Amino acid sequence: MAISAEAVYPEEAPRGKSGAKIELRQLGKVFNDTAVLRGLDLSLEPGQFVAIIGRSGSGKSTLLRLIAGLERQTEGLAFIDGEPLSGISPGTTVMFQEARLLPWKKVIDNVGIGLRGDWRKRAEARLRQVGLEGRAEEWPSVLSGGQKQRVALARALIRNPRLLLLDEPLGALDALTRLDMQHLIERLWQEQRFTTLLVTHDVTEAINLADRIILIEDGAVALDLANPLPRPRTTADPVFSQLEKKVLDRIMRITTESTGADVI
16 A cells, blocks of 8 residues: 555654654564564664664564554554554654655655645755755656655655654665765764664665664564764775674575575
8 A cells, every 4th residue: 555745744743852762572563374573672772773684575674664653563562752652653754765756746845745834944954954955946757866865855854753764765776876865864863863763685784874783584683783883984994894794694694594505
C-alpha cells in the first residue's frame, strides 16, 4: 500500500527537545506465518546515529517501519521516550529510497506539505540548509535524483524531528551524489542532534555515518558494534578498514551458514 507524504508527516514535532530514546523489548513481527522479526531487543539513546545493515529480507526495513509507526508489531513492546509506541509520532519523520515528491506541487510546497500556519519562511530556511534555496518555485520534474532527495530531507527537517528514520534514501544515487548527501546528513545531524536510524545495504556508508552498527539476520540482532572512529571519517583510516572487514566477515559467515555453501 502506498503511503502519502501527509500520512508520514502528520504534524510538526514540539520544538526545543533533544533526540528521542527508543526501546524495543522482545519485538516480533509475523507476515503470513513467517517470522520477519523475532525476540528483538534494542535501545537507542537520544541523539545517537545508528545504522541497521543486513541482507535483503533480513527484516531491517520492517524494523524501521515498526519504529516509524507505519506498522504494528505482532508481539513485544516498543517505546519512544518511555511511552508506548502507537501510530506515527509527531517527533518522527521518514526518508525513503524514493523522494516521494508530489509532482503537482512546487518544491517549496512539497517541503511544507501538511503544515499549518505561516510555514513558508521555515521552508525557505530548510531549503537553504540543503543547498536548494534557488529552486523553491520549481517543479520536481526538473530536479535531479540527488536534488529530489535534498527536498525530501528538507521536508523531513522542517518538522523539527527528534527521530529521523532513513530507509536507504541514498541507494539509487550515483557515487558522487551519494557521498555529498552523506556529508549533508552528517552535518545536519551534528547541528541538530536528532536520533537517527539508517537502514542500508552499504557497509562503508554505515561506518562512515553511524556511531553504532547493528547487523540484522533472520529477524534478530546478529552483531551490535560500536564505531570508535572520530569525525570526519575517511576510508583511508586503517581502523575503518578493520571495522569494514569485521562486519563483512560476519555477513559472509552468516550467509555461508544459512546456505550451507563452502567459502572458496
